[in-house]
Amino acid sequence: MKFFIDTANLEEIKQAKEMGLIDGVTTNPSLIAKEGSINFKEHIAKICQIVEGDVSVEVTALDVEGMLHQGRDFASISPNVVIKCPLTLDGLKATRILSSEGIKVNVTLCFSPAQAILAAKAGATYISPFIGRLDDISHEGMQLITDIVKIYKNYNFQTQVLAASIRHPRHVVESALAGAHVATIPFKVIKQLVKHPLTDIGLELFLADWGKFSKQANN
Numbered sequence: 001m002k003f004f005i006d007t008a009n010l011e012e013i014k015q016a017k018e019m020g021l022i023d024g025v026t027t028n029p030s031l032i033a034k035e036g037s038i039n040f041k042e043h044i045a046k047i048c049q050i051v052e053g054d055v056s057v058e059v060t061a062l063d064v065e066g067m068l069h070q071g072r073d074f075a076s077i078s079p080n081v082v083i084k085c086p087l088t089l090d091g092l093k094a095t096r097i098l099s100s101e102g103i104k105v106n107v108t109l110c111f112s113p114a115q116a117i118l119a120a121k122a123g124a125t126y127i128s129p130f131i132g133r134l135d136d137i138s139h140e141g142m143q144l145i146t147d148i149v150k151i152y153k154n155y156n157f158q159t160q161v162l163a164a165s166i167r168h169p170r171h172v173v174e175s176a177l178a179g180a181h182v183a184t185i186p187f188k189v190i191k192q193l194v195k196h197p198l199t200d201i202g203l204e205l206f207l208a209d210w211g212k213f214s215k216q217a218n219n
């Protein structure tokens with residue numbers, strides 16, 4: 001399972017890279033806006049210099065021509081760039097065209113298996129089902145991941161399932177159990193993944209015992 005970090009913050013990306021766990025980055029307009037008054041394209045170029053893997057950058061145009069224009073423009077920033085298109089009819093048309101030009105596309109804002117089938121048929125490299133936002137409206141977000149993985153396997157679709165809108169470690173584990181190819185994870189959740197109280201207690205005990213042993217050995 002690949003881990004992408006779901007952020008546009010350079011410091012978080014650098015720290016996650018140092019952990020050695022990150023295979024790519026996903027951004028969206030909300031995450032970019034959080035970074036304040038940055039130069040958008042320069043900022044994406046900086047992200048691409050930090051990470052070696054795929055960096056998803058979202059178009060904001062709503063029509064095919066606008067999406068193609070932005071998609072080609074963003075893709076020219078770096079070979080790492082993957083274009084995020086929304087799951088609309090225009091987004092699917094743009095996905096087909098950009099994919100046929102050799103530009104990878106991540107189809108975003110997926111909330112149903114039907115939408116995921118269309119994204120695969122349009123030639124998307126990634127489909128991004130939003131787990132947390134479905135949970136927010138009392139739907140079972142994880143069922144969507146399970147359903148899409150099964151459908152894609154049934155037809156040998158090459159589109160990779162990128163579990164998005166992850167809110168806590170359980171979302172990561174359940175996505176892995178369901179067979180998602182990628183999880184895009186906020187930095188906070190990446191740090192939560194390592195934590196277990198029994199690890200902390202075990203370490204404390206080992207160090208206390210080692211202290212006793214060292215004292216004896218020195219006598």
Ligand code: G3P
Pocket residue numbers: 006026027028130132133164165166184
């Ligand atoms: O990048 C898309 C997705 O991960 C957004 O997550 O928490 O805003 O629903 P969230």
